[in-house]
Amino acid sequence: MTKRRSDKSENPRGGSPLDFTKHDDGINDPKLVLEEPLFGGVLGTELTRRTLLKVGALAAFSGAAALSSRKGWADKKFDPVVRVGYLPITDAAALLVAHEMGFFKKEGLDSERPTLVRGWSEIVEAFQAHKFNLVHLLNPIPVWMRYNNKFPVKITAWDHTNGSALVVGAHTGITSFKDFGGKQLAVPYWYSNHNIIAQMLLREAGITPVIRPQDAKLGPKECNLLVLAPPDMPPALAARKIDAYIVAEPFNALGEIKAGAKMLRFTGDVWKGHPCCVVAMHEADVMDPARAAWTQGVHNAIVEAQLYMAANRKATAQLLSKDGKNYLPFPFEVIDRAMNFYDPAYYKNPLAIKHVEWHQSRINFQAWPYESATKVVTEELKKVVLTGDRAFMDKLSPDFVAKDLVNYGFIRKSLEKNPKWRDDLSVPQKGDPYTRVEVIEV
Amino acid sequence: MSTSATATVNDTPRLMKSTGQGLFNFVTGLTILFVLWWIGIQLISSSPATAYFASFGPVPALRAMVAMWQSGLIQSAVWASGSRLGAGLLIAIAIGVPIGILMGRIQIFRELSNSPFQLMRMISPLSWEPIAVIVFAGWDSAIIFLIAIAAVWPVMFATAAGLAKVDPNWFKVARNLGASRRHMLTQIIVPAITFDVLTGIRLALGVAWIVLVPAEFFGVTSGLGYSIEDAREGLNYDQLMAMVLVIGAIGYLLDSFFVQLIKRYSWHRQT
Amino acid sequence: MSAVAAPTGSFTSLCRKILGVRRLFCGFIGLVAFFAIWELGTLLLGLNPATRTFVTFGPIPTLEAFPVLWGEGKIQAAVAASGYRMGMGMLIAIAIGVPIGIVMGRSKRFREMSNSAFQFLRMISPLAWMPLAVIVYPEWDQAIVFLIAIAAVWPIVFATAAGLSKIDPAWFKVARNLGAKTMHMLTQVILPAIAFDVLTGIRLALGVAWIVLVPAELLGVTSGLGYAIKDARETLSYNHLTVMVLVIGLIGWFLDSICVALIKRYSWHHRGHN
Numbered sequence: 001m002t003k004r005r006s007d008k009s010e011n012p013r014g015g016s017p018l019d020f021t022k023h024d025d026g027i028n029d030p031k032l033v034l035e036e037p038l039f040g041g042v043l044g045t046e047l048t049r050r051t052l053l054k055v056g057a058l059a060a061f062s063g064a065a066a067l068s069s070r071k072g073w074a075d076k077k078f079d080p081v082v083r084v085g086y087l088p089i090t091d092a093a094a095l096l097v098a099h100e101m102g103f104f105k106k107e108g109l110d111s112e113r114p115t116l117v118r119g120w121s122e123i124v125e126a127f128q129a130h131k132f133n134l135v136h137l138l139n140p141i142p143v144w145m146r147y148n149n150k151f152p153v154k155i156t157a158w159d160h161t162n163g164s165a166l167v168v169g170a171h172t173g174i175t176s177f178k179d180f181g182g183k184q185l186a187v188p189y190w191y192s193n194h195n196i197i198a199q200m201l202l203r204e205a206g207i208t209p210v211i212r213p214q215d216a217k218l219g220p221k222e223c224n225l226l227v228l229a230p231p232d233m234p235p236a237l238a239a240r241k242i243d244a245y246i247v248a249e250p251f252n253a254l255g256e257i258k259a260g261a262k263m264l265r266f267t268g269d270v271w272k273g274h275p276c277c278v279v280a281m282h283e284a285d286v287m288d289p290a291r292a293a294w295t296q297g298v299h300n301a302i303v304e305a306q307l308y309m310a311a312n313r314k315a316t317a318q319l320l321s322k323d324g325k326n327y328l329p330f331p332f333e334v335i336d337r338a339m340n341f342y343d344p345a346y347y348k349n350p351l352a353i354k355h356v357e358w359h360q361s362r363i364n365f366q367a368w369p370y371e372s373a374t375k376v377v378t379e380e381l382k383k384v385v386l387t388g389d390r391a392f393m394d395k396l397s398p399d400f401v402a403k404d405l406v407n408y409g410f411i412r413k414s415l416e417k418n419p420k421w422r423d424d425l426s427v428p429q430k431g432d433p434y435t436r437v438e439v440i441e442v
Numbered sequence: 443m444s445t446s447a448t449a450t451v452n453d454t455p456r457l458m459k460s461t462g463q464g465l466f467n468f469v470t471g472l473t474i475l476f477v478l479w480w481i482g483i484q485l486i487s488s489s490p491a492t493a494y495f496a497s498f499g500p501v502p503a504l505r506a507m508v509a510m511w512q513s514g515l516i517q518s519a520v521w522a523s524g525s526r527l528g529a530g531l532l533i534a535i536a537i538g539v540p541i542g543i544l545m546g547r548i549q550i551f552r553e554l555s556n557s558p559f560q561l562m563r564m565i566s567p568l569s570w571e572p573i574a575v576i577v578f579a580g581w582d583s584a585i586i587f588l589i590a591i592a593a594v595w596p597v598m599f600a601t602a603a604g605l606a607k608v609d610p611n612w613f614k615v616a617r618n619l620g621a622s623r624r625h626m627l628t629q630i631i632v633p634a635i636t637f638d639v640l641t642g643i644r645l646a647l648g649v650a651w652i653v654l655v656p657a658e659f660f661g662v663t664s665g666l667g668y669s670i671e672d673a674r675e676g677l678n679y680d681q682l683m684a685m686v687l688v689i690g691a692i693g694y695l696l697d698s699f700f701v702q703l704i705k706r707y708s709w710h711r712q713t
Numbered sequence: 714m715s716a717v718a719a720p721t722g723s724f725t726s727l728c729r730k731i732l733g734v735r736r737l738f739c740g741f742i743g744l745v746a747f748f749a750i751w752e753l754g755t756l757l758l759g760l761n762p763a764t765r766t767f768v769t770f771g772p773i774p775t776l777e778a779f780p781v782l783w784g785e786g787k788i789q790a791a792v793a794a795s796g797y798r799m800g801m802g803m804l805i806a807i808a809i810g811v812p813i814g815i816v817m818g819r820s821k822r823f824r825e826m827s828n829s830a831f832q833f834l835r836m837i838s839p840l841a842w843m844p845l846a847v848i849v850y851p852e853w854d855q856a857i858v859f860l861i862a863i864a865a866v867w868p869i870v871f872a873t874a875a876g877l878s879k880i881d882p883a884w885f886k887v888a889r890n891l892g893a894k895t896m897h898m899l900t901q902v903i904l905p906a907i908a909f910d911v912l913t914g915i916r917l918a919l920g921v922a923w924i925v926l927v928p929a930e931l932l933g934v935t936s937g938l939g940y941a942i943k944d945a946r947e948t949l950s951y952n953h954l955t956v957m958v959l960v961i962g963l964i965g966w967f968l969d970s971i972c973v974a975l976i977k978r979y980s981w982h983h984r985g986h987n
Contacts, residue, residue, distance in 0.1 A: 077763070128767070
């Protein structure tokens with residue numbers, strides 16, 4: 001049932017509700033979606049979208065539905081070939097498998113072999129330069145792109161859930177988060193769910209996360225954070241430069257196998273079925289009705305890939321590994337462990353899996369981007385310690401971000417076509433599978 | 443250089459001795475390096491926590507190199523990186539030499555361009571990465587751009603310096619003898635500056651080598667930098683050191699080649 | 714160079730002053746042209762809707778961000794942190810490079826034996842040393858200083874050796890005849906003679922070190938110019954990125970100019986005059 005939009009709309013900037021009938025520009029169309037402060041300040045000016053539409057300029061940035069005289073999505077031309085960019089972590093699996101196992105092709109879409117990029121900055125820049133039209137990004141990155149830089153990006157699905165962990169060095173004797181006072185913890189990226197979760201865990205244990213030079217004195221209840229590229233984490237741990245690190249797989253598995261790291265906690269065991277990497281696309285590809293069929297096909301393929309992976313974990317590990325199609329430069333054993341090894345009996349000391357009853361896996365594959373999770377991420381991003389400029393977040397409300405940043409239409413249709421997605425255990429098994437209450441238990 | 447046959451015959455044992463000496467030095471120097479390397483890694487991997495890092499050592503590296511050669515990995519990496527490096531250097535020369543000549547010949551141009559060029563020269567080449575991604579459609583072209591932008595400065599300034607050494611009287615004489623601009627260029631300028639240009643190219647090569655590894659962070663699927671990163675990500679340090687050896691060897695060969703060229707065009711030789 | 718005494722008086726000094734002003738003026742115009750071309754490029758980016766998001770790379774957003782970052786002390790902190798690492802790296806490179814260069818220059822045997830090993834090590838990309846540096850050095854700063862030093866030492870070694878080879882061997886004979894001990898030989902003969910070349914080597918080393926600094930600061934530190942560039946890139950604050958890049962360029966230029974001035978002072982041509 002469609003809700004009737006009134007002529008008054010909630011003003012996302014706070015203050016009195018926006019009253020469209022007051023405007024004398026003739027645009028009294030209540031169907032015109034205007035609650036987007038993103039465009040309340042295009043290019044740093046105070047131009048509102050109404051003004052822009054009046055002037056008839058920058059119609060390409062429109063997110064509205066039917067304005068038949070609109071010029072089209074000039075900021076991004078339609079590219080019918082699916083071009084995926086990815087980092088060599090297991091988070092990328094859904095997109096890789098979608099290409100490799102021909103799921104894109106089944107949907108009638110042409111796709112190129114996904115392009116390996118070595119860093120988040122590179123993948124973001126390439127995405128912004130339209131070299132890729134389908135990428136996986138760390139959950140907070142699109143928040144920065146859209147609200148700090150006003151870049152038209154949309155999260156359209158989740159790549160996976162869980163799939164990260166925090167390991168400690170064998171030399172540290174750390175058995176719980178209370179032991180992190182005076183220690184050094186490495187995160188892969190400030191703007192990541194890893195940083196968010198790590199700081200959540202520290203705060204729960206009464207430890208304050210700080211960012212200081214390595215040789216600075218730390219209080220007994222302070223833990224120093226730093227950023228390291230994932231491949232540098234295992235050597236740094238072995239060399240005792242850091243005491244722990246939190247990162248996406250397979251670098252935890254690698255640390256366990258090659259650097260004497262001990263698993264302290266799986267992130268999926270702290271925040272049940274949490275997002276980590278999300279599927280991001282250009283707003284033009286998502287909102288332009290002319291491209292809807294293409295976008296729908298992309299999402300169908302992603303969901304089918306995820307279902308395939310859930311049913312064929314070992315085969316997937318083989319496919320992705322160096323011994324297979326060499327998407328991830330790791331041997332099968334590493335990827336197998338990273339994806340599938342989640343034995344509570346093995347991970348007893350320290351107790352890395354406290355919530356056995358959640359029945360999570362080391363990595364889960366489900367795509368529905370829960371609103372509640374997006375809200376948690378937005379809230380936590382305001383609290384988390386990092387070095388970048390975060391002033392723009394003061395104006396963001398979690399509710400708004402959940403509605404504005406994420407697009408639910410396409411992924412919903414794909415999931416409805418494939419009801420088996422509910423079998424994944426990060427999805428609520430009772431009640432409405434499309435809503436959940438975030439369960440965060442340290 | 444003696445030309446008589448008798449002198450040549452007498453020279454052979456001396457030549458052989460000096461070649462033998464050179465070879466002995468070459469081998470001994472590298473052997474000592476390997477021994478020091480081996481000792482160093484033994485020390486590093488002595489503690490159980492870092493035992494895995496014994497794979498940094500010379501023996502695992504050589505073994506890995508053999509395996510990588512057999513799988514064709516080294517050849518394809520050398521070819522891919524080599525072509526990017528070559529293209530980047532060629533562009534740097536094609537742009538740097540003419541601009542360097544302009545700088546050397548036209549004083550007003552030199553004075554105007556000095557400040558911006560000096561500023562741009564000191565910008566770390568890797569800061570150009572985001573621009574490279576935006577402007578260039580392909581990954582290879584982005585990498586070639588990064589190499590060229592790093593390599594162009596040594597070439598440009600060396601060319602200008604070379605021109606500054608040319609005796610201005612030569613130009614006067616050439617003009618008096620009726621030389622056209624083109625003659626001036628080909629008969630006077632180019633031979634005079636060859637030594638310096640080659641020195642500049644040698645420097646540019648050194649810089650380009652440094653830039654190559656991080657430049658190949660982009661979306662390519664082969665190359666020396668790519669293989670190093672691959673090895674680094676998988677913690678396969680034996681493969682990493684194998685590639686490091688390959689890079690060192692190739693760099694050495696290329697550099698020696700340029701040294702020979704420079705010696706040939708050296709002014710001291712010609713007198 | 715000319716046997717005729719240079720004309721003294723106000724005319725010459727006036728000419729010199731005018732030339733100096735002219736050079737400054739041209740330098741200024743050159744920089745203005747640089748900014749103009751940069752702005753042009755940015756406008757082109759802005760015209761194409763596909764690349765409009767990158768206009769923050771332009772000179773105007775950059776100049777706007779400069780006072781903000783300066784006011785927050787971010788530029789100063791980054792310069793201090795990177796300056797320390799660069800300085801230490803260069804000092805170590807000089808402290809190791811000059812003695813080795815002297816030995817290379819004086820001992821033919823050493824030079825021939827070490828040549829292959831040094832040439833080989835020289836061509837290894839400093840960034841390939843990163844994993845090793847992470848393991849060996851207990852502190853991140855030390856690892857970064859190591860990376861800078863290992864990149865900077867080679868130009869200094871080879872320039873020093875080249876400088877030594879230019880010294881007339883007769884000088885050593887004379888010095889020995891006059892009873893000079895090795896210490897005297899070093900301080901009175903060798904060092905003054907090679908100052909020019911060592912400074913040239915230092916200049917080259919500085920250029921290389923600047924290149925290495927940015928990727929070297931990817932190693933676990935949370936301060937410095939390279940880190941600031943990385944953070945700016947990750948937050949997509951491209952105008953902050955260009956501010957830091959300009960700062961690097963300006964400081965590098967400044968240091969290079971100092972080197973050039975020092976080199977001129979120690980130049981043989983200059984010495985001939987005195």
